[in-house]
Amino acid sequence: TSHEIEDFDLLRYLNHGGLPAIYLSEEPQEDLAGYVSLYLKEEIQAESLTRNLPAFSTFLDAIALSNGEEINMESFASDCGVSPITVKNYLQILEDTLVGFSLPGFRKTKKRKAISRIKHYLFDVGVVNHLCQRGLIQSKSELFGKAFEQFLIQEVRACLDYQRTIVSLSYWRSTSQFEVDLILGQKLALEIKATSLVQDKHLKGLRALKEEGLIEKYAIVSLDEEERTTEDGIAIYPWKVFLKKMWDRKIV
Template identity: 30%
Template sequence: MFKRSIFSILQEALLISPSVLLSGARQVGKSTLCLSLKNEYRVFDNLSEREAAFNDPTGYIASLPKPITLDEIQKVPQILEGIKIDIDKNRKNGNFLLTGSANVLDMKQARDTLAGRIIEIQLWPLSQKEKNAKPEDNLIDTFFKDEISSIKTTKIDYMDILKAIIDGGYPEVYKIESSRGKSLWYNSYISTYVERDIRDVGELRDISSFIRFFNIIAPRSCGLLNKSDLASDTGLSEATVSNYLSMLEMIYQISLLKPYSSNISKRFIKSSKLYMNDSGVLCHLLGIDDAEILQKSTHKGNVIETFVFNELLKHVSYSTARVNMYHYRTNDKKEIDFILQKGEEIIAIEVKSSHTVKKDDFKHIADFQNKSKQKILGIVFYGGETILSFGDEQNKRYALPLNLFF
């Protein structure tokens, strides 16, 4: 079993809150993680459990031994009312560990959000650090502590990095050796788990149009979200496009990265960027199942940027600090892939798929640094092997190899 970066965060949350919601996509390892805590365990995939909880949520919760883990609660969001009543009668930290493969707290059926009674934490697919038995390594913490000089690169062949990107982060994929077997798993994942969760979170009259939509947005990962263009390309109404995007966010298949803005920033683009939440799912939808194919693909740049986004999202989620992530784009076409902000500190990150990096690759980061009064660290991730400095006396800028994620 992989040791997860979130484990200590989960333990701390249970110590300070009567209920904790561990949410994330199906098959990311939520149940495995929860079972390691040795709590009483019930799962609402079980029809009898689901019926009992639906018909009498208060009585059902009162009858359970505590502490308890309740798995897949998006199937019975009514249970939150029973949990609220039980907590108000006997508030004891750590009594309820809830899991869901949809964002239950955003679901229409969830009449009570347990405000003041619950902490929500998210489990993402495996990070490369978790796969390589380094769950405590957090690049975001290292960057904000200004400790880049202490980072050691990882010896890994570039083609092996591409293979890891193609595999993605779902634990089950690492039990499968053949490309065909992995393709069969991803087909099954989309046709069973994704479809099932979509039905849990909202009304879906036409599953085939939804799956077609899911395939159509894959090549748009890393792109600015334009609902009008999506509606035109898919033959759907803008309202349906908005609904599908919202549901995909709720089951953790996509993220919409908000734009960075500041008080001086009427010139900033206001659109979000769309990202797939797992590079393995993305590569499967793009028909990329081999490192050589990825190396030659016209989608290579977007796939690698999606991979970096996926890894940054995990490191941000598990960081000791509260960090916000944005993208940066101005009306005069200055772009920076990612902006990470912690208070007054900012990290500006660009992603390059090439093996070499040039001073010109930092031009938009340098422009941003020169125009801002805040402390900004500039980073370009690239396909090389070494850490290189491109900064000056006033502004720090580094080229960092992708192998730092491993």
């Protein structure tokens, strides 16, 4: 995690991920390629977790391309050339080996109907970048935004695990397209935006969810330089401030 890395470089992390040997490597792309080939594919086969390595490799590439997106099991399975049951089994392999994790849809809203599909993430943004052949991620690009979102979600998960805080994690999206990136039980609704100036347009999802009165606190994490709070009580955190408060147990 960023908490453990001295002189943490966000852009380096978003490009190469947080595996220590790769983050610190002078040849991170080559080392990532070796890691994905050796561990993610061969080790999983060696453990007899899947007998059909070509199908699993196709699935792994597809799940990387769908990283952080909602998954429709039927269409996703069709794209991979396997059955929906096989996709569920493969997802379970990723979770059992700590290579991936899922966020279910938060479905408790009454005023707006919620979508129930899961989102799936691989455990490391560098691995995602390699499998998707993204190339170099530049600041302020769309890929930077996606990687930044995954980075924050991973950090929250790691912090909660380390502190042994048991809280369910989910995301919310309504059928009318309001969305909140991460919900921590009933404690916190969190939006993540790679913008240097949070504006009202970035808060629409949080405000729509806030109308339901289901969550204690609402916040957005961004590239802003100053911490502040909106008139309706939504906290705006620079990402470094947010993570420090998380590790200091001042958020949850």
